[in-house]
Amino acid sequence: MAKILTQDQIDQYNRDGYIAVREVYTHAEVRELQEVTDEMTQKSGEFSGHTELFDVDIKAGHSKETPKLRRIKNPHLHHDAYNRAMRNPKLLDILEQLIGPNIRHHHTKLNNKAPGGGAQVEWHTDWGFYPATNDDILEVGVAIDPMTVENGALMVVPGSHKGPAYDHHENGVFVGAVQMSDVDMESAGQIILNDGDISLHHVRALHGSAPNMSQNSRRLLLMGYAAADAFPIGGYGDWDKWQADMLRGVGTNVPRFNGAPVRIAEPKPADKGSIFEIQEELSKTHFEEVKPT
Numbered sequence: 001m002a003k004i005l006t007q008d009q010i011d012q013y014n015r016d017g018y019i020a021v022r023e024v025y026t027h028a029e030v031r032e033l034q035e036v037t038d039e040m041t042q043k044s045g046e047f048s049g050h051t052e053l054f055d056v057d058i059k060a061g062h063s064k065e066t067p068k069l070r071r072i073k074n075p076h077l078h079h080d081a082y083n084r085a086m087r088n089p090k091l092l093d094i095l096e097q098l099i100g101p102n103i104r105h106h107h108t109k110l111n112n113k114a115p116g117g118g119a120q121v122e123w124h125t126d127w128g129f130y131p132a133t134n135d136d137i138l139e140v141g142v143a144i145d146p147m148t149v150e151n152g153a154l155m156v157v158p159g160s161h162k163g164p165a166y167d168h169h170e171n172g173v174f175v176g177a178v179q180m181s182d183v184d185m186e187s188a189g190q191i192i193l194n195d196g197d198i199s200l201h202h203v204r205a206l207h208g209s210a211p212n213m214s215q216n217s218r219r220l221l222l223m224g225y226a227a228a229d230a231f232p233i234g235g236y237g238d239w240d241k242w243q244a245d246m247l248r249g250v251g252t253n254v255p256r257f258n259g260a261p262v263r264i265a266e267p268k269p270a271d272k273g274s275i276f277e278i279q280e281e282l283s284k285t286h287f288e289e290v291k292p293t
């Protein structure tokens, strides 16, 4: 395994719960991801509503002519470029330095913030959605476009990954977002990336992102990874599939518990396919004052 992260970067990840790493993907790899994502976006215009593959912004006027794609669900199952990005050996070397040698792929998704108002992501922790027996779990964001303050950069509250099991409910129903009083906005860091750079954030880190105020798209390929011995509290599903999601090292049937506080993401609103749909249940957006220009 190549040691790509410096000790300073590892310390920063452990202290703040997030880091950026530069130039992990080559220009050619990014170019391919851009082209494939352009094609997928066009394709989403053929559908008038959400599908197994696409989450689209109906309120923003999604149509064939102007597709308003918010998310590609499980993109690695639909195009080999995403699948290769998920298995990138350089990325796995980085992950090994943070969560150990036995690494399971957890999920992939591609968040597409269209120019001129592409949807915000309300403040939340990923742990609020999928608590596990231990929290050696993280999310990688591959910048397919440069990620800037103007186009809705990912923001993270440093140190929040050492906090409580934040409540993501409103009126007793899971809404996939915390109360704004839990978020120390003053201290939040913005992760600014060039295309090909990556962000890494801890599963318990509070994060969110504003709408895309610019005329440039902000496409971020998000991929979750976990230590092999982190078993979801909600169950692991089919055992063979569970084992097939191992990307490096060896699987185990011995969960490790590290005492991380958990809260169950139930009850959930019915028929919600993505975080965007779940968070629409929130009575007041965290980004109300941010309006596209």
Ligand SMILES: O=C(O)CCC(=O)C(=O)O
Residues within 6 Å of the ligand: 111, 121, 152, 153, 154, 155, 207, 208, 209, 220, 222, 275
């Ligand atoms: O796209 C973003 O800015 C944040 C993504 C995220 O946190 C999510 O989709 O769970």
